[in-house]
Amino acid sequence: MTRPRRPATLSAAHSVLVRVAAVAVLLALWELLVLARFWPPAILPGPGQVWDQLLAASDGGNGQGGYAGSTVVERLGVSLRRVGYGCGYGVVVGVVLGLVMGLVPVVRAVVEPFVTFLRALPPLAYLSLLVIWFGIDEEPKVYLLVVAAFPPVAVATAAAVTGVNRQYVEAAHALGASRLEVVRTVVLPASAPEILTGVRLAVGVAYSSVVAAETVNGADGIGGMVLNAQRYNQTAVVLLGLVVIGVTGLLIDTAVLALQRAVSPWRGRA
Numbered sequence: 001m002t003r004p005r006r007p008a009t010l011s012a013a014h015s016v017l018v019r020v021a022a023v024a025v026l027l028a029l030w031e032l033l034v035l036a037r038f039w040p041p042a043i044l045p046g047p048g049q050v051w052d053q054l055l056a057a058s059d060g061g062n063g064q065g066g067y068a069g070s071t072v073v074e075r076l077g078v079s080l081r082r083v084g085y086g087c088g089y090g091v092v093v094g095v096v097l098g099l100v101m102g103l104v105p106v107v108r109a110v111v112e113p114f115v116t117f118l119r120a121l122p123p124l125a126y127l128s129l130l131v132i133w134f135g136i137d138e139e140p141k142v143y144l145l146v147v148a149a150f151p152p153v154a155v156a157t158a159a160a161v162t163g164v165n166r167q168y169v170e171a172a173h174a175l176g177a178s179r180l181e182v183v184r185t186v187v188l189p190a191s192a193p194e195i196l197t198g199v200r201l202a203v204g205v206a207y208s209s210v211v212a213a214e215t216v217n218g219a220d221g222i223g224g225m226v227l228n229a230q231r232y233n234q235t236a237v238v239l240l241g242l243v244v245i246g247v248t249g250l251l252i253d254t255a256v257l258a259l260q261r262a263v264s265p266w267r268g269r270a
Contacts, residue, residue, distance in 0.1 A: 086145020098157020156198025160191035
């Protein structure tokens with residue numbers, strides 16, 4: 001007899017409970033370290049202090065406009081807007097370039113070394129160059145995220161396109177489909193899961209890079225809040241910024257992963 005399969009809802013609930021328990025354990029360990037007084041509160045504030053800073057920085061009527069003139073939500077919105085623009089442009093460039101690289105071997109041989117070169121560079125390595133070229137306004141921050149985001153997408157797309165089953169392509173051609181129709185109806189759907197994997201990587205790289213971009217005249221973003229708090233030794237605010245960045249990054253990654261599962265529900269199943 002085969003064992004009955006547990007409903008997917010129970011599995012999802014179990015996963016949520018495990019994650020909640022892991023967060024609770026982490027907070028408990030953090031509080032224990034604070035109570036043990038290994039470091040002074042100025043070095044390691046407790047979860048309660050970070051929570052108080054969150055409440056204060058979220059209150060636009062506290063006399064400081066939240067924190068240094070902007071609330072946490074406003075700062076987060078600015079950073080997410082930059083990530084959205086940078087990743088949006090980067091994903092479009094990466095998908096188009098990856099398709100061309102995967103479909104035209106000569107182009108891949110010429111372009112792939114440059115894409116790999118950019119992918120190997122840390123964002124801080126070319127941030128100063130972008131500032132020299134475009135100034136210290138929004139442009140260098142968005143361009144930084146574009147350059148950081150498109151190489152993972154291009155590499156993942158090219159690899160996915162070259163891995164498409166040739167029998168599907170030949171069958172589409174035999175049925176009278178044009179080259180563009182084959183790309184639209186066969187190549188892209190078959191490559192979508194790997195492309196979304198590249199998008200996940202791109203979003204992670206871009207979000208981790210936005211803090212570095214906001215250290216240059218980025219006082220209105222969440223990274224600017226972290227930088228300003230670091231200057232004045234406000235450790236609780238620094239930890240608050242890191243927690244906000246980490247939690248929102250996790251939510252974005254979860255959303256992309258859910259989209260990937262919706263596009264390819266067969267992946268990971270026997």
